[in-house]
Amino acid sequence: MKKKQTLRDIARLAGVSHTTVSRVLNKDIRVKPQTAKRVLAVVEEQQYRLHGLARRFARGRSNLIGLLVSDIKNPFYAELARGIEDQAKKLGYMVIICSTDDRVDALSHHAETVIEAGVDGLILASVTLEDPTAHKLASEAFPLVMVNRRLKAEIGSYVVIDNRQGACLLTYHLIQNGYRDIAIITGPDDMSTAVERLEGYRQAMEENQIALKAYSIQHVNFSRQEGFKAAMKILAGKSCPEAIFGCNDYIALGVMDAARVLKLNVPGDLAVVGFDDTEFARSVRLTTVSQRQYKMGDLAVQILVQSIEKKQEHLGRRIVLEPELIIRESSQPKAKPRG
């Protein structure tokens, strides 16, 4: 590997100053077209490539965005990441990805690592309600936007959907399809999504004057396995619900696993709904609500880049998207009792 060439080498070969080469490469207008052409020819011939690190350092901007998610393997976050990546590219940024596994203690460490990598701003997709890291960064006015989940306090910028309304829609949908005894398996109570979805469910049940049972509300982690375990427990009881609302698609998938093990047909014996509209939901015909994660990512980047590039309006932009109900077979209208 021949030693990497610098701007100066190119300048020498083209018979100009390195300043001029820099200008040409940065498409600065103030260069005689002729000169530019000559320089470009040398660049082409030498296969010269600007040293990215040096450029970013000199400019004082990395054009890198950090994305912290629970787990990129989770298709919800993967879709979000894709939305972020595409919009970032459009705006001239690349994204560094970092999975935190939702460990609160690790978040701060991961955030530091990503910041030290030199990102200009951060997108946090998995904050908890009282997240100290998010609070700290916001207070330092570090460019930051939360997405998917938000803080309890109205601090910083975020892009979320109306989770309460989404859950309300789903619950109403089940009720209208003839289900009344509906249980919910929601997530940890330090996550805004879990809390708000539970609120939506409660509201719908209340407005329809359906009393909750002892088993009606369960808290678990947002995972398939935990959804499975919780569903097994609920369904093992003497009296058991007609429908289960899993607060994300993973939990709902776990509920369907449980149904299969217990030889219950979905939706014949048990209706199931989820939340997020990941591709899983499509593959198992699950009724769910779309968070429009691609769109959320897209918007998050736009806001973040605004806050990176013009420090002025650092007031926090807050966007709440409308949820979208996606109806599939898993919640078909309840069959009339036979006979």
Added chain:
Amino acid sequence: MKKKQTLRDIARLAGVSHTTVSRVLNKDIRVKPQTAKRVLAVVEEQQYRLHGLARRFARGRSNLIGLLVSDIKNPFYAELARGIEDQAKKLGYMVIICSTDDRVDALSHHAETVIEAGVDGLILASVTLEDPTAHKLASEAFPLVMVNRRLKAEIGSYVVIDNRQGACLLTYHLIQNGYRDIAIITGPDDMSTAVERLEGYRQAMEENQIALKAYSIQHVNFSRQEGFKAAMKILAGKSCPEAIFGCNDYIALGVMDAARVLKLNVPGDLAVVGFDDTEFARSVRLTTVSQRQYKMGDLAVQILVQSIEKKQEHLGRRIVLEPELIIRESSQPKAKPRG
């Protein structure tokens, strides 16, 4: 936001030179413990954070790895990415992700963009057999490892599984379960995975002396929709196969979609197998082969970092992992013909 502090500010406050501060922060041993303690105290108090970009620039290394995949939304790549991310973190690197949508013309452009972002090396997860970009980078001795797919020529480093053997295992499995008329829907013939899996299928069919039919081999893109369309075409014919081997889980999912539309039971009327063992396969009980994508990613990073950090052994490391057959309901033994 108060102006960012530098090493010199900390040095002044601690009454030492900025060199010493640098040493302390880099855990250089040659510093009196007392001095180190004093410096650390100031750092802590001022909440000082090294300027990552400057450090990387001075060191001449970014500790950034670029990952080019077809699409991070695809769970196969998401799992691969997670394997890469975790191992990268262990070795002190972060990863920049870039989806290319398998557009060959765009790959070169994406690769340039990522390289200009300052990565020390590149992992290419989606090369085509004659990929010009991969050839070019390999010839420049740019640190590079391919994963999942490889070039036709034995150039550069890679980590793949034995796709031929994997396909062979799957086909044998179907045959042993009583299926003989087996069709394959494979991917584009410029991708090593598609080609090698087709070879494995052919081999198994040949070894069992099963003649191929006109519809037996189909080429499509690796997508659910294309799998669906191809399956609809095959299954619409007068004579149609007893089993379909979709060359990745997406294609197999498309086949299952077609079966649902045509009211065919899986596996009662049609056995289906896939490839990759993404979580989708689990969610629809699909028999498949695991590529152990997490492991592949893990290994790819190890090799890449070796080639980044000690330029010597730039000979190209080639790793071929064993495939693992994962048997699920979608390929259960064929029922004896009734009556």
Added chain:
DNA sequence: CTGAAAGCGCTTACAG
């Protein structure tokens, strides 16, 4: 154990 100095490869006022 510590510091002064050079240098990493660009960008960007400033002067002409």
Added chain:
DNA sequence: CTGAAAGCGCTTACAG
């Protein structure tokens, strides 16, 4: 339109 010079904030021989 072009160039000489300063500077971005670190690291790392080198000298002591």
